[in-house]
Amino acid sequence: MKVLVAVKRVIDYNVNVRVKPDNTGVATANVKMSMNPFDEIAVEEAIRLKEAGTATEVVVVSMGEKKCQETIRTALAMGADRGILVETDDELEPLAVAKILKGIVEKESPDMVFLGKQAIDGDNAQTGQMLAALLDWPQGTFASKVELADGGVNVKREVDGGLQTLKLSLPAIVTSDLRLNEPRYASLPNIMKAKKKPLETVTPADFGVDTAARVKVLKVEEPAKRQAGIKVETVSELVDKLKFEAKVV
Numbered sequence: 463m464k465v466l467v468a469v470k471r472v473i474d475y476n477v478n479v480r481v482k483p484d485n486t487g488v489a490t491a492n493v494k495m496s497m498n499p500f501d502e503i504a505v506e507e508a509i510r511l512k513e514a515g516t517a518t519e520v521v522v523v524s525m526g527e528k529k530c531q532e533t534i535r536t537a538l539a540m541g542a543d544r545g546i547l548v549e550t551d552d553e554l555e556p557l558a559v560a561k562i563l564k565g566i567v568e569k570e571s572p573d574m575v576f577l578g579k580q581a582i583d584g585d586n587a588q589t590g591q592m593l594a595a596l597l598d599w600p601q602g603t604f605a606s607k608v609e610l611a612d613g614g615v616n617v618k619r620e621v622d623g624g625l626q627t628l629k630l631s632l633p634a635i636v637t638s639d640l641r642l643n644e645p646r647y648a649s650l651p652n653i654m655k656a657k658k659k660p661l662e663t664v665t666p667a668d669f670g671v672d673t674a675a676r677v678k679v680l681k682v683e684e685p686a687k688r689q690a691g692i693k694v695e696t697v698s699e700l701v702d703k704l705k706f707e708a709k710v711v
């Protein structure tokens with residue numbers, strides 16, 4: 463069984479994100495970038511399938527500028543076998559990513575595609591669903607447990623009312639939620655070994671995908687600063703402030 467995993471290079475989740483002075487986006491120059499955390503979980507799940515003897519090959523794909531190679535190398539150091547970089551300087555929207563992934567799926571014929579439930583930069587949570595629609599494949603999104611059984615895959619999903627289990631036939635799309643697993647750290651020997659693993663570079667044009675933006679960003683602003691809180695001495699002072707300052711009672 464072949465597994466494909468989509469990994470996005472995003473601003474590291476520990477970084478305090480800053481808006482550019484011209485309000486056109488967020489600053490990325492000299493900012494630490496890392497693999498999207500949900501994609502690390504997706505890579506981990508694919509590698510566990512390989513370690514269990516279920517998957518035979520794990521292929522990772524990342525789209526964006528040349529530096530996405532680093533993200534792919536991280537996944538290779540975790541244990542993936544091979545990487546594909548779809549190189550472009552364009553800002554890719556979920557539909558373009560899904561269309562390119564469809565082209566890669568048609569070329570690679572994987573039995574499962576893992577994606578993160580969302581990328582923490584755009585917070586779109588759309589790509590896996592769009593890919594499933596384009597391929598007309600079953601999808602298990604927000605997965606907190608994945609089990610292969612009876613030639614298909616059972617996916618436990620975190621939904622508002624509790625946990626829902628879906629049985630999908632293969633090939634299928636699965637998007638990972640936070641509680642699916644705890645991704646491993648790559649060891650130094652594996653980081654060295656990953657440098658020798660195959661990494662192919664292609665472009666969106668190889669799949670005939672037009673990456674022009676469909677959505678125009680008008681302005682990016684920082685959220686309003688929170689005001690400092692105050693301590694009151696008595697309940698009557700609190701009620702007074704709620705009534706006459708906050709005007710909420």
Ligand code: AMP
Pocket residue numbers: 468469470471498500501523524525526554556559576577578579580581582584585586587588589590
């Ligand atoms: P999104 O729909 O943008 O929130 O992204 C959901 C998932 O799609 C991510 O967690 C990745 O697995 C995948 N994805 C999105 N953009 C890219 C990209 N540029 N390269 C590789 N995978 C991506």
